[in-house]
Amino acid sequence: MGVKSPTGSAGAASGTGATGSAGAASATGVFAELWEQTGGKIVLDGPMGTELELRGYDVNDALWSAKYLSEDPSAIKRIHRDYIEAGADIVTCASYQGSVPGFMDAGYSQGEAERLIALSALLAQEARDEWWAAGGSATGRHLPLVAGDVGPYGAYLADGSEYTGDYELTEAEYRDFHLRRMKVLAEAGVDLYAVETMPRLDEALACAHMLEELGADYWLSFTYRNDHQISNGTELADVVAAVRDLPHLQALGVNCTPPEYVETIARGIRALCDVPVCAYPNSGETYDGHAKCWHEAPAGEGFGDYLPRWADAGVALIGGCCRTRPADIERIAHLLRG
């Protein structure tokens, strides 16, 4: 209650012509439609990198999961399909690490980089459309949406700085880095954008300004260092004040952050604005950098134990980030849809 409904503004693909997908919904205002049909309880997907790794793919690369856009696109499509079958209302395409400069540093031409970014959207759309044709349309669910993934400059640095925000670019430099990927994704017909894993407010704002210019819907999601400051130390209250009135902002929240911080962050955002809250934290397992392995979360402190508390705190869009899996998305769908 008290959360505003979406603005119903034009979707990212509006005016870009046919997308080639069999999507039943028009790209205009599709997020508002999804919101209405789900009653503002929206299931997001889980991570691509974790799932590739657990299926035997080596993601230890500067391009991370985006490497498989070129090497094994069918694996990426299969994972999108698994998340949709698990219940995801929105799947996020594999462009997080796939920026134009990132691909070019890895030896691709600009044209190839753009083709791979467009392919990331296409694979998610195909997975969605094939599921829909194979019986998804009879489930009573809304046609899942495809979000274009906009990872931070820190992800391109591939040194963990998406968790520190230890870099600083001018607005023009952020534009140079982000805009081309956004435009390619718009041309590919994404329904909205996930501007995610953001450690810095200035970068998120620069991305928001570009997407406002494109007339595209998007959410902004930050990494947090604790339950009240994003990764570079900016206070949650300052983030909310800076973004709350952005016209195409559909949700504001937190991802790739330990689950124990999420409830307080969500309540903090809700106390300060009526923008819907999104949360897709990590599983609760912790990474041991020396042993290069993950340790299980202590009993009673895993992802599933926190889920009901996030719903109670009014989180409208719930999904998973690192080390969560399709089974976690299934739990979320069960919780939100009853």
Ligand SMILES: [Zn+2]
């Ligand atoms: Zn993550």
